[in-house]
Amino acid sequence: MTEDENPPPPNGGSALAVEDLHKSFGKLEVLKGVSASAEEGDVVSIIGASGSGKSTMLRCINLLETPDSGRIWVGGELIRMKQAGRRGLVPESQRQVDRIRSTVGMVFQSFNLWTHMTVMQNLVEAPIHVLKLPKVEAHERAESLLQRVGLIDKRDHYPAHLSGGQQQRAAIARALAMEPQLMLFDEPTSALDPELVGEVLKVIRDIAEEGRTMMIVTHEMAFAREVSSKVIFLHDGLVEEEGPPEQLFNAPSSERCRQFLAAGEY
Amino acid sequence: MDFQLMIDSIPQLLEGAWMTVKLVALALALGICLAIPLALARVSKNPFLWMPVYGFIFVFRGTPLLVQIFIVYYGLGQSEAVRESIFWPFFKEAYWCAIFTFTLNTSAYTAEILRGAIQAVPHGEVEAARALGMPRLLMLRRVVVPRAFRLALPAYGNEIILMLKGSALASTITLLDLTGVARVIVARTFAPYELFIMAAIMYLALTLLIVRALKYAEWRLSPHLRPPRHSK
Ligand SMILES: Nc1ncnc2c1ncn2[C@@H]1O[C@H](COP(=O)(O)OP(=O)(O)OP(=O)(O)O)[C@@H](O)[C@H]1O
Ligand SMILES: [Mg+2]
Numbered sequence: 001m002t003e004d005e006n007p008p009p010p011n012g013g014s015a016l017a018v019e020d021l022h023k024s025f026g027k028l029e030v031l032k033g034v035s036a037s038a039e040e041g042d043v044v045s046i047i048g049a050s051g052s053g054k055s056t057m058l059r060c061i062n063l064l065e066t067p068d069s070g071r072i073w074v075g076g077e078l079i080r081m082k083q084a085g086r087r088g089l090v091p092e093s094q095r096q097v098d099r100i101r102s103t104v105g106m107v108f109q110s111f112n113l114w115t116h117m118t119v120m121q122n123l124v125e126a127p128i129h130v131l132k133l134p135k136v137e138a139h140e141r142a143e144s145l146l147q148r149v150g151l152i153d154k155r156d157h158y159p160a161h162l163s164g165g166q167q168q169r170a171a172i173a174r175a176l177a178m179e180p181q182l183m184l185f186d187e188p189t190s191a192l193d194p195e196l197v198g199e200v201l202k203v204i205r206d207i208a209e210e211g212r213t214m215m216i217v218t219h220e221m222a223f224a225r226e227v228s229s230k231v232i233f234l235h236d237g238l239v240e241e242e243g244p245p246e247q248l249f250n251a252p253s254s255e256r257c258r259q260f261l262a263a264g265e266y
Numbered sequence: 267m268d269f270q271l272m273i274d275s276i277p278q279l280l281e282g283a284w285m286t287v288k289l290v291a292l293a294l295a296l297g298i299c300l301a302i303p304l305a306l307a308r309v310s311k312n313p314f315l316w317m318p319v320y321g322f323i324f325v326f327r328g329t330p331l332l333v334q335i336f337i338v339y340y341g342l343g344q345s346e347a348v349r350e351s352i353f354w355p356f357f358k359e360a361y362w363c364a365i366f367t368f369t370l371n372t373s374a375y376t377a378e379i380l381r382g383a384i385q386a387v388p389h390g391e392v393e394a395a396r397a398l399g400m401p402r403l404l405m406l407r408r409v410v411v412p413r414a415f416r417l418a419l420p421a422y423g424n425e426i427i428l429m430l431k432g433s434a435l436a437s438t439i440t441l442l443d444l445t446g447v448a449r450v451i452v453a454r455t456f457a458p459y460e461l462f463i464m465a466a467i468m469y470l471a472l473t474l475l476i477v478r479a480l481k482y483a484e485w486r487l488s489p490h491l492r493p494p495r496h497s498k
Pocket of ligand 2: 186
């Protein structure tokens with residue numbers, strides 16, 4: 001680990017770069033040295049079999065999991081971490097972590113809206129208390145986002161009164177309300193009934209088209225193929241193959257990737 | 267059964283009931299203020315925070331309230347240091363000894379209830395707060411504690427009722443709470459049956475009020491569990 005305050009990411013990755021990430025849970029080694037990067041405006045899809053480490057990798061980016069080793073840059077800024085004995089890495093500055101998290105939106109498989117707050121309250125909470133946005137401005141921002149995701153008439157409803165698709169759209173709006181420079185999606189449609197998947201994918205496609213940098217873990221291959229500028233195939237804790245969607249889906253060079261796509265069991 | 271005596275005793279018993287209400291309300295109010303930081307310390311990973319709180323809770327849950335009152339009321343007065351301290355005017359009074367003991371006792375139970383509730387807050391909601399860059403204290407204040415309060419309410423309601431009944435022990439250190447007043451009248455009239463029946467009825471009435479208030483509080487605090495209003 002260098003002592004340099006902020007070395008630039010080694011192989012590009014102006015929006016996001018991870019280098020040689022390792023992560024184990026007990027004896028189970030989940031990430032075995034993953035490197036990946038995204039330039040501004042990139043939409044990167046991560047695909048791979050269940051248990052291959054997709055969620056773990058995504059969760060390392062905003063330090064919901066701390067990697068055992070490796071380096072992470074968000075928007076060109078290195079997240080400073082130090083070795084803490086046998087516990088592996090720990091962030092050097094929680095302030096830096098909180099600040100970076102506030103610029104990285106995350107959308108979870110299970111929505112994770114705050115159930116004791118209305119949709120509107122969910123959307124203005126972090127802008128007001130984390131970004132210190134004036135209340136009026138936070139509400140205006142939230143309203144225009146709700147308009148965009150088609151939930152303006154649900155603004156005063158509680159999450160329990162919304163369908164899964166509506167909850168996920170509200171959760172996406174909550175993340176966007178921070179005006180993040182990077183959006184992370186962890187299987188945003190996997191918990192939804194099939195007939196609700198479309199409305200959520202439509203919202204995500206919409207955000208992709210406005211040029212926001214995104215990283216999406218998904219099992220929706222048709223969607224990944226359509227929106228991505230780059231696809232990463234993770235296998236057993238390693239990047240097995242990566243490339244533009246046409247190449248990866250039409251002519252994968254790795255045998256494992258070919259098998260994974262052919263089996264259709266995602 | 268001497269109904270006349272029962273009716274005649276009502277004004278005095280009501281005064282006792284008022285004392286009971288004051289004792290319980292003050293102890294509960296102070297107790298919950300103490301319990302919130304205690305519960306947060308209890309779920310902390312730092313052993314310097316959680317271990318002392320664990321010990322405090324263990325002691326207050328593991329000993330009878332009556333013994334605790336006696337230690338505070340009779341025990342503290344024996345100590346030279348306490349009698350010469352600025353706290354003596356306070357610990358000299360049975361009333362404040364009772365408030366002090368009840369407060370610590372209920373804060374220990376409440377802290378334990380809140381600890382359970384804090385740990386029952388869905389992990390994903392906590393993670394969503396972290397992912398948005400909320401610092402720990404902000405997350406506790408805005409997401410975890412409000413959420414935990416709602417989860418804790420039924421168990422806390424139970425604690426309120428237990429505290430109400432436990433407060434009868436104040437009568438053992440000369441206080442004229444509801445039980446204390448009943449005992450004084452019994453000593454004068456030798457009519458334990460009539461007086462304690464009346465006291466029991468008043469305790470029941472107080473419990474009924476508490477149960478109603480709790481129901482209302484639960485209703486107010488959980489709009490998210492009710493069907494939506496269809497007016498808009
Ligand atoms: N907090 C944890 N503690 C212990 N093991 C974990 C933890 N999180 C993940 N794992 C394990 O690590 C492995 C990889 O998990 P991960 O969630 O990254 O896989 P995934 O690629 O996202 O799979 P899926 O498609 O099923 O979501 C799995 O075997 C999982 O059981
Ligand atoms: Mg996953």
